[in-house]
Amino acid sequence: MAENGQIRVGFIGTGGRARWHMERFAKMPEAQPVALVDTSADAMAAAVRAVPSYAELPQFSDYREMLRETRPDAVVISIPHTLHYEAIVAALGQGAHVLVEKPMVCGVEHAQDVIRLRDDKHLVVVVGYQRHYTGVWRWVHENVAAGRFGPVHFIEAWQCQNWGGGGWRGVPELSGGGQLNDSGGHLVDILLWSTGIRPSEVSAYQENRGLRVDRNTVISFRFPEEGLGNISIIGESQRKFDEGAQIWCRDARIRIDGMQGAAHLVVYREGVEEEVSADARPDYPVDEDANFLGSILGRDVPQATAESGLEAVRFIEAVQRSAERGVPVRL
C-alpha cells in the first residue's frame, strides 16, 4: 500500500479490454496505477494515447519483472486466455491481489490451484464477469438462486455475436477454445451464478465454420433434481451482440432479454406477467473494478469469485470434451 493508503495497481496486458479497467482505476481516488505491462510496445503506446494519465508510468514487457521491481498491491490481468494461469500464480505468489479477465483460467485443475493459492495467501481474486454487477442478473441471483420461486427445473439460453476469432482468439494454444470460451463463458457463468444450479451432465456439438476454434455451439445439460437445460452460442451472426434466457422454476417463469445493463426482466407468475425493474442499488458495487478495490479495502466481498471462475471452466471443459468425442460427459 502507498504511504497515503492508496492501493498500488499494476496492469498486465494493455489491449482493448485493459483500457476499460485503466479508465475506471484512473477515476478511483483510493487506487494508484503504478505500472503497465505488455509484450507489445505498440499496445502500450496505444493504451496511453487512449488513457493519457498513464503516460508517465513505468512500462515493462515481462510481468515477472514488473512484480519484482514495482511490488504492486494488486494487478489487473487482461491477456490471452491460456496465459492467465501463470500470471495469476505469479501475482498471488508475490502477495498481489488479482482482478483477472474471463475466463479466469482454462482447465479445472488450474482453477482449483488459484482458489488454493488465494486462500493460502489471504488475497482477493475477482473475475471480470461484469454481468454480476447488473441489476437484472443480481435480481435473478438474489431471488432464483435463493429459492424464492422454488426449485429450477428448466433453463434455455442463447447468445449471438459477429465473432470472427481474429488474432490470438483464433489460436487454440492462446484462446483455449473459440467463442464458447470467450463471450459464451459470460452466459455460462451468469446462468450458473444466478440460478445456483450445478450441471451433472452435458452433451454438445460445436462447429468451427472454417476457423481453428469453435464458432457455434449447442449444448444440452442435466442438473439435479430432474432439471434440464440448453444453451446456444452463435458466434456466426450479424452485427448486434445479443443474448437472452428463460428460467422455469416451480412457481414462476423468468425471462431475461438483452445484454448486461440494457437487459429486461419479466416474471410470469400465477397467470400474471410483470416487468421487474431491477436497477443498480447504491449498496452494491457498480462494476468488477469497484468490487475488487472495495474487497481489498475490506468493505465489500467479491461478487464474481474464483469459485464462479471454477464452475464456468468445469462446464466449458465438459462441453469441449463432449463435442470432441461425440458422447455425453459427466461433470
Ligand SMILES: NC(=O)c1ccc[n+]([C@@H]2O[C@H](COP(=O)([O-])OP(=O)(O)OC[C@H]3O[C@@H](n4cnc5c(N)ncnc54)[C@H](O)[C@@H]3O)[C@@H](O)[C@H]2O)c1
Ligand atoms: N469482460 C469482457 O466483456 C471482456 C471483453 C473483451 C475482452 N475480455 C478479456 O480480456 C482479455 C484480453 O482481451 P482483449 O480483447 O483485451 O485482447 P487484446 O488482444 O486487445 O489485448 C491483449 C493484450 O495482451 C498482450 N499480451 C499478450 N501476451 C502477454 C504477456 N505474456 N504479458 C503481457 N501482455 C501480453 C497483447 O500484446 C495485447 O496487447 C481476455 O481474457 C478477454 O477474454 C473481456
